[in-house]
Amino acid sequence: MPAPAHPHRQHLTLANGLRVSLHHAPRLKRSAAVLRVAAGSHDVPLAWPGLAHFLEHLLFLGTVRFPTGEGLMAYVQRQGGQINASTRERTTEFFFELPVAGLAQGLERLADMLTHPRLTVEDQLREREVLHAEYVAWSQDAQAQQQVALLAGLAADHPLRGFHAGNRDSLPVEREAFQQALRAFHQGFYRSGQMTLSLAGPQSLADLQALAQQFSAALTSGPLQPQVEPPPLAQGQAPSYQHVADNHLHQVIACRAPREALDFLxxxxxxxxxxxxxxxxxxxxxxxxxxxSVLYHFAGQAVLDIDFTLANQSASTTHIEALLYDWLSFFAHSDWASLREEFALLAARQQQVQGALALARHDSEGLTDEDVAALKILLETLHLPSCEQAWQLPPNNPFLRPPVKDERAGLIRGQTSAHRGLRTFAQDRSRGRRELSALTFNQGLANDSDEGALYLHWRFEAAIPAGLDSTLQALRENARQAGVEMSFETVGNDWLVKLIGLQEPMPAILEALALDVHQPQEAPSAPTPMLAIRALLKALPACCTAGVSVSSEQPMSWATARWQGLGVGLSPASEVAIKAAAARLPGHAARLESTCTSISGQHLWHQLNTESAEAALLLFCPAPTQSLTDEAAWRLLGHLLQGPFYQRLRVELQLGYAVFSSVRQINGQIGLLFGVQSPSVSLEGILEHLQAFLAQLPALIDSRPLDNQALAQQFTVQALPIAHAAELLWQAYLAGHPSDYLTRLQQAIQACTREDLLHAARQLEGAAGGWRCIANGPRINDAWQVPD
Incomplete structure (x- = not known):
C-alpha cells in the first residue's frame, strides 16, 4: 500500500483580483470547481428580499452562447457529474464535480453564465414561480420554521431576523425599479475582485493554474466591493439564550470568534x-x-447552536444548561495540547480522503495560535462557574493511528482478559481457518491505492430493533474521523453496513463492530421532519423489497443471523486482515438469496403518509431483465432523457422545484426513477405529465446523438471514485454479475444502437418491467394495484 498522498495547495490572486485556491491530489479520479461570490441574501437592498437567491436561479437558465440544453447544468449531468449552487447570508456558491477531461469546458460554461446572463423578463416570470413554490414549501417545513424561531432571540435589527427566501410578492419582476436593482446587484458583485475560485483534481498545480487563468480572462473585471458590516447580534457580552421545541433544547450563543476556533470547540x-x-x-x-454547530459566521460575528435532543419531556433544561456551562468551565481550564494535536490529525485525515468537491469547498488553513487565544477569550466572556463535575477529556481516536502490533494473544483489539468469555481464542482461531465463502473480494478494481470499500449484509429471522444503528453512532463517528465513512441501512430484517475510505483502519473498525453490536441498544432519536419527496426516497428500497418475512413475535438474534460481504479495491494485506477480523463477526457466513422479485407488466401503488400537503410522487420503472444488454440500453436511455425531462417538467411546465430523473439500482435491480413534488398539480396530473413525456421518447431518441462513448467513459476504472465504483460492484454482486462487470457494461453501452434505445423506450412506456409508484396519496384509479 502506498504512503498517504496529501493534497498540495497553492493560493494566489490574479491580476484582475480573482482569488484562486488550487488543490492538487493525484489520488482523485475527478475534478471540481467552486466559485464563491462575496455577496448573499444580506447584501440585497431591503426593498427586494430574495433577489440574490433569484439571481442564482436565473444564471442557470442559459446564455446566448450556451442555451439551456448546452449550459453548465446539462453539460455536467451528461458527464455523469454533480452540480449545485447555494445562496447564503453573505456568499453565493456555484460548484460542480465531473471527470477530469471535462473541467475546462465546465469552467468555460460557468464563466459565461456568470458574466452574460440573459435575464429576460419571460425567464424571470417562470423562475419566480419556482421560487414561490420553494417559499411555500419552506414556510410549511417544520425544520425551516424551527430555524426561524431559533434566531428570534437575536437583535431585531440584525438581518438574520429578516425575510430572505423570496416569493411572488417580494420579487416584482414587472417593475422597472426591480429590474434596475437586479442588474445593479449583478454588475456590482459578479465581477472578478468579488470572487474566489477553488479548483481540486489530479492535475498538476501548473495545469490547474492555467485553467484558472483562462476562467479569469472571461470574467467581468472589477475591484472588491466591501460588504456592509451587520449590526451587533445582540446586546451585551457574548449573550446566550435557550429555545425549546419538538423535544430539542437549543442553547444559542452569539459571539465573536474565528470559524476555526468554533469548529475546534x-x-x-x-x-x-x-x-x-x-x-x-x-x-x-x-x-x-x-x-x-456554527449557524452563522461573518465579519467575526458568529452564532453557535448547541442542540440537545431531550431524553424525555420532563428533562430539566435548567439542569442541562448547568451541566453545559460546567463542562465549558472544565474545558476552558484544560490543557489543549493533546486536543490540538488530535484536531490536526483529524483535519489531515479528512484531506487525505475527501473527494474533489469536498476538497474544493472546505478550504481551511487549520487552527492557529491566534484562533486558540480567541477561543480562550470567548470562554472567559461567558463568565463560567467553577467546575464541579469530574469531567474527562476525550481519549485519542483509536483508528487514527497505526494498530498496535504487540497485542495480547487471543484478545480482540481494545479487550482485556475480562472480555475473553465473549469467545475463546481457540474458537477464534478455529473459525478463522474456515473459509468465509460468503466474503468475497472483487478484483475488478486496481488495489494500488490506500482506499477501498467493504459491504457487509446481514439477514435475521426477526425484525431489527430501531435502536441498533443508534448504538453504533460513536463507532461511526470515530470511523469517519479516521477516514472511513460507515453507514447503516435497514430494510425489514436485512441490515447492510458499508465501510468506504482508507483501508488501514478497516480491520480495527470491523473488530470494534463485532463487539459493539452486542451492547445494550439505545432508544433511537425522533426522526427529523423532511420534505415529502425525500421521505418517499427514503421509503423506496423497502417498497421494492419482497420475499422478506419479518417476525415481530421473537426478538432479533445474532445466533441465527446469516451474513455475506464484498470487498472492493483492497490490497492483499488488507484482505488478509479483514478476513481475520470478519471471522469474529456474529452470525453465520452464507450467500443470501436476492429479495428482488419481478413485477413485469404490473402497476403497483405504495401510499406513504407525509406531513406535506403538496403532491409528491416517485415512479420507479425496473428494466424487464437483469441482462447487461438491457442494463446498457436503460442506462443510455436515462442518460439521454435526464436533461429533456428536467427542461420539460421543471422549466417549461413548472410543476415544482423538486423534479428529477435518474438511473437507480435497488437490490441489484436496475431501473429508471422519476420524481416530482408539486405545490400546484395533483398526483393524477403529475402522472399524466410523466406519461406524456414517456410517449415522446421515440421522437427524442430520433432527434439526438446517442452519446454512447461519453456514457461508457463514466464506467472506466480510471474515472470512478471508490465510493461510486463500490456501489456499482455491490449491486452487480447482488444481481449475480461477474467480477469484470464494469468492463462488460462499458462494452454493452458502446454496442448499443438507436434501435436498442427505441426498444427500451417502448418497454419503459409499456411497463414491460412493471411500474412502481410511491406517493403521498391514494391510488388515482383501479389500474393501479396495492401490493399485498
Whole structure:
C-alpha cells in the first residue's frame, strides 16, 4: 500500500483580483470547481428580499452562447457529474464535480453564465414561480420554521431576523425599479475582485493554474466591493439564550470568534466518549444526543447552536444548561495540547480522503495560535462557574493511528482478559481457518491505492430493533474521523453496513463492530421532519423489497443471523486482515438469496403518509431483465432523457422545484426513477405529465446523438471514485454479475444502437418491467394495484 498522498495547495490572486485556491491530489479520479461570490441574501437592498437567491436561479437558465440544453447544468449531468449552487447570508456558491477531461469546458460554461446572463423578463416570470413554490414549501417545513424561531432571540435589527427566501410578492419582476436593482446587484458583485475560485483534481498545480487563468480572462473585471458590516447580534457580552421545541433544547450563543476556533470547540462538545458532556447527559437520562454547530459566521460575528435532543419531556433544561456551562468551565481550564494535536490529525485525515468537491469547498488553513487565544477569550466572556463535575477529556481516536502490533494473544483489539468469555481464542482461531465463502473480494478494481470499500449484509429471522444503528453512532463517528465513512441501512430484517475510505483502519473498525453490536441498544432519536419527496426516497428500497418475512413475535438474534460481504479495491494485506477480523463477526457466513422479485407488466401503488400537503410522487420503472444488454440500453436511455425531462417538467411546465430523473439500482435491480413534488398539480396530473413525456421518447431518441462513448467513459476504472465504483460492484454482486462487470457494461453501452434505445423506450412506456409508484396519496384509479 502506498504512503498517504496529501493534497498540495497553492493560493494566489490574479491580476484582475480573482482569488484562486488550487488543490492538487493525484489520488482523485475527478475534478471540481467552486466559485464563491462575496455577496448573499444580506447584501440585497431591503426593498427586494430574495433577489440574490433569484439571481442564482436565473444564471442557470442559459446564455446566448450556451442555451439551456448546452449550459453548465446539462453539460455536467451528461458527464455523469454533480452540480449545485447555494445562496447564503453573505456568499453565493456555484460548484460542480465531473471527470477530469471535462473541467475546462465546465469552467468555460460557468464563466459565461456568470458574466452574460440573459435575464429576460419571460425567464424571470417562470423562475419566480419556482421560487414561490420553494417559499411555500419552506414556510410549511417544520425544520425551516424551527430555524426561524431559533434566531428570534437575536437583535431585531440584525438581518438574520429578516425575510430572505423570496416569493411572488417580494420579487416584482414587472417593475422597472426591480429590474434596475437586479442588474445593479449583478454588475456590482459578479465581477472578478468579488470572487474566489477553488479548483481540486489530479492535475498538476501548473495545469490547474492555467485553467484558472483562462476562467479569469472571461470574467467581468472589477475591484472588491466591501460588504456592509451587520449590526451587533445582540446586546451585551457574548449573550446566550435557550429555545425549546419538538423535544430539542437549543442553547444559542452569539459571539465573536474565528470559524476555526468554533469548529475546534464543536468537535469536543460533540464527542461521545466516557467522561464527556453527552455521556453525563445520557447517564442522567437528560439528553440522548448533542450536536454543536456554527449557524452563522461573518465579519467575526458568529452564532453557535448547541442542540440537545431531550431524553424525555420532563428533562430539566435548567439542569442541562448547568451541566453545559460546567463542562465549558472544565474545558476552558484544560490543557489543549493533546486536543490540538488530535484536531490536526483529524483535519489531515479528512484531506487525505475527501473527494474533489469536498476538497474544493472546505478550504481551511487549520487552527492557529491566534484562533486558540480567541477561543480562550470567548470562554472567559461567558463568565463560567467553577467546575464541579469530574469531567474527562476525550481519549485519542483509536483508528487514527497505526494498530498496535504487540497485542495480547487471543484478545480482540481494545479487550482485556475480562472480555475473553465473549469467545475463546481457540474458537477464534478455529473459525478463522474456515473459509468465509460468503466474503468475497472483487478484483475488478486496481488495489494500488490506500482506499477501498467493504459491504457487509446481514439477514435475521426477526425484525431489527430501531435502536441498533443508534448504538453504533460513536463507532461511526470515530470511523469517519479516521477516514472511513460507515453507514447503516435497514430494510425489514436485512441490515447492510458499508465501510468506504482508507483501508488501514478497516480491520480495527470491523473488530470494534463485532463487539459493539452486542451492547445494550439505545432508544433511537425522533426522526427529523423532511420534505415529502425525500421521505418517499427514503421509503423506496423497502417498497421494492419482497420475499422478506419479518417476525415481530421473537426478538432479533445474532445466533441465527446469516451474513455475506464484498470487498472492493483492497490490497492483499488488507484482505488478509479483514478476513481475520470478519471471522469474529456474529452470525453465520452464507450467500443470501436476492429479495428482488419481478413485477413485469404490473402497476403497483405504495401510499406513504407525509406531513406535506403538496403532491409528491416517485415512479420507479425496473428494466424487464437483469441482462447487461438491457442494463446498457436503460442506462443510455436515462442518460439521454435526464436533461429533456428536467427542461420539460421543471422549466417549461413548472410543476415544482423538486423534479428529477435518474438511473437507480435497488437490490441489484436496475431501473429508471422519476420524481416530482408539486405545490400546484395533483398526483393524477403529475402522472399524466410523466406519461406524456414517456410517449415522446421515440421522437427524442430520433432527434439526438446517442452519446454512447461519453456514457461508457463514466464506467472506466480510471474515472470512478471508490465510493461510486463500490456501489456499482455491490449491486452487480447482488444481481449475480461477474467480477469484470464494469468492463462488460462499458462494452454493452458502446454496442448499443438507436434501435436498442427505441426498444427500451417502448418497454419503459409499456411497463414491460412493471411500474412502481410511491406517493403521498391514494391510488388515482383501479389500474393501479396495492401490493399485498
Amino acid at each position: 464543536c468537535t469536543w462538545l460533540n464527542a461521545s466518549a466516557p467522561g464527556g458532556l453527552l455521556a453525563e447527559l445520557k447517564a442522567r437520562k437528560l439528553a440522548s444526543a448533542v450536536q454543536a
